[in-house]
Amino acid sequence: MEKARDMLIEAAVNLGESLGLNRAVCQIYALLYLSNAPLSPTEIGKTLEMSKGNVSINLRTLEQWNAVRKVWKKGYGRPLYTANENIEEIIFDKLKTGMEKRLNYVKPIMKQVRKDGDKKLSSKNEKFFIRVNKIEKLIEKIEFFLRNFETIRTIAK
Amino acid sequence: MEKARDMLIEAAVNLGESLGLNRAVCQIYALLYLSNAPLSPTEIGKTLEMSKGNVSINLRTLEQWNAVRKVWKKGYGRPLYTANENIEEIIFDKLKTGMEKRLNYVKPIMKQVRKDGDKKLSSKNEKFFIRVNKIEKLIEKIEFFLRNFETIRTIAK
DNA sequence: TCCTTTGTTTAATATGTTTTAAACTATTTT
């Protein structure tokens, strides 16, 4: 059954690329997702033939994304790790957080551009501001989408 | 007005990062999007202070994405370039094409795993296959989403 | 036609990211 597992792990790596994720995070997450029981960093490293440093770094990343969480086994003082099985939630939360951060950087710029432009609006600049308006509309649309995604998803299926 | 333009170009670079796009594609697309008239590669290179080789390579990429198209000015044998203003369409088409390619790689693997598994289903493996099922459900959901995105988008606003 | 300008291709350089190795810290076992 390990062959099947390894094939699926490779598939996860492939899919992860499309989200800009590195090999190690995908491998670790997929392994934990497919495991019957929580695993220790050492076990993860051995199974994936990956240095313990790499395991450590990427486990932390996965924890920050809420993609993985610690599990405490009694009588054993170190944490094991298990996957958050709700993949949809993980992807969406990450997308949402990332997008919001970017938009918060962009929005003040848009405001500034608009303010400067209102002062001196020549016909040559008109087209420029039509496009600025279009971008602002698009940003609103994205924000609407992020706010209402849960609802949309429910309607969709 | 060039200051405003440059600020918006920087904003585009920032947003592009979240989609895994490189600096040059974002800059070139944004410049063309905000320009009143089509531009030549030389003009683009000068404005963005970028080597002509880089302009050439990334213009081709943008053309392949349908993000930019050639415009022929009569009496002039070289093409100028202009932006496809439908940003939403560009992003979605790219997402769709990319996702479909990945899923077509993953789906045969899923089938293979399921086939191998049906032969010898022990209770230890049961949990494993429950998770395989979950992934298949998720893939179906993504495919549904890609097929029906246009519709969903219309409903959403 | 020849010279100049513009655009493409490719090899090299520069930049950024991922992974490892090794030094360090913390925990467990004896």
Place this chain on the structure above:
DNA sequence: AAAATAGTTTAAAACATATTAAACAAAGGA
């Protein structure tokens, strides 16, 4: 408490990507 095992951190290496410079090809103007 000492030795062994496990985990973290960091500096270096391996690897990947983006950018440029320069050689080449195509087009425009003299």
